[in-house]
Amino acid sequence: SGPLDREAAMHTQAPHSADLSNLWMPFTANRRFKAHPRMLAAARGMYYTAADGHQVLDGTSGLWCVNAGHGRQPIIDAISRQAAHLDYAPSFQIGHEDSFLAASEVAALMPDGLDRVFFTNSGSESVDTALKIALAYHRARGEGQRTRLIGRERGYHGVGFGGISVGGIAPNRKAFSAVLLPGVDHLPHTHDLARNAFSRGQPAWGGEPFADALESLVALHDASTIAAVIVEPLAGSTGVLVPPRGYLERLRAITQKHGILLIFDEVITGFGRLGAATGSAFFGVTPDLITLAKGISNAAVPAGAVAVSRGVHDAILDAGAGGIEFFHGYTYSAHPLATAAIRATLGVYRDEDLFARARALSAPFEEAAHALKGRRHVIDIRNLGLVAGIELAPREGAPGARAAEAFGKCFDRGVLVRYTGDTLAISPPLIIGEDEIGRIFETLADVLATVD
Ligand code: PLP
DSSP: OOOOHHHHHHHHHSSSSOOOSSSOOSSSOOOHHSSSSSOEEEETTEEEEETOOEEETTTTHHHHOOOOOOOOSHHHHHHHHHHHOOOOOOSSSSHHHHHHHHHHHHTTTTOOOOEEEEEEEEHHHHHHHHHHHHHHHHHHHOOTTOEEEEEEOOOOOOSSHHHHHOOHHHHHTTTTTTGGGEEEEEEEOOHHHHHHHHSSOOOOHHHHHHHHHHHHHHHHHHHGGGGEEEEEEEEEEEOBOOOOHHHHHHHHHHHHHTTEEEEEEETTTTTHHHHHHHSHHHHTOOOOOOEGEEEEEEEESEEEEEEEHHHHHEEEEETTTTTTSSSOOOOTTTTTTHHHHHHHHHHHHTTTTTTHHHHHHHHHHHHHHHHTTTTEEEEEEEETTEEEEEEEEEBBTTHHHHHHHHHHHHHHEEEEEEEETTEEEEOTTOOOOHHHHHHHHHHHHHTTTTTO
């Protein structure tokens, strides 16, 4: 047994001795959690060890981020070496070699032409960075009036003011609605339960009509005022909404026609989730910018990036007149621990051919997910690559309660799933085996039978 196992054993003897009152937990019903805390103590491979000692199969890659599984030795070693070797280096006006190597290695995984890389520390920062690049690009080309940003209903783009403005989740916006970015509009979301329920992979209906809503927004606002459209190729956080066939292709055609930049938020779809390096590669649609985070570092160190087309990058640099071209950056952009984690993570993906593994597993994963059809409460099942959403009929007067109950019961039975509204989301590490895929969905089937 390794050090992690020993650490886990230690934790099992004393679940926790912490005072829970000081920590204000993010996106959590704090009072409810603190009354019945569920705590994780250690992680290795496909499993968490809960604080009470029971093993929990990680059906969600943490928060869609630990794509190579937990506690991977090459990543641990790279971070440890780097911490001892170069703990921190600024990236403003000075560089460190690993940051350039990491950028080249990320660029090599991006679609052709998107090979300029700006480092951030999170998905939210990547989104705000991409929106600012879009505005700077148009201004650099003498089209500074192109300031309008278009997101999508049910889009999740993190929690910066830019991200919640283009995002389409009402509760994330409500308390701050007076100060959201001006000049933002939204496309309709692409979820159509009546026509597309229980689609396997990409739904057949809706690609053109949903994408053509962009033509209506262009007609309304005029193309000359619109800077960029941002969408998740597959919307993860709002319940696994798979793009209908033809939708992304058409968004690309319309944005191109009108000189509007297209941003794919690939914080979830990047790094193998769909069985390819990016959603862009999976769908065969190349945007102008791609936002990345999560799987870029296997979540071992917070990290994110924006991959930018040469055209967009060069336009901004050309306008720079020899000075700083883009007044933007973070103290921790290209933090040495992050670039070390990124390089080691990409090495694991490559050495273990994990994107191909995800692609090969997507068929048995789809079978296992759709085997839940006909189970109590299940009104839709959606899947693509190694991600699935199981939508439950809401309990009368208590939307979300069924999925929350199923989540708790799965955890107690040793399987971690995620819930958002009444949808359960499954997105396991790409190292998962077929037996473990079976266990996730069989546990869900058992649990659903016990949910009112
Ligand atoms: N964009 C997408 C598509 C996401 O799924 C997320 C997080 O789930 C974010 C942005 C925000 O990332 P972070 O929480 O790292 O800021």
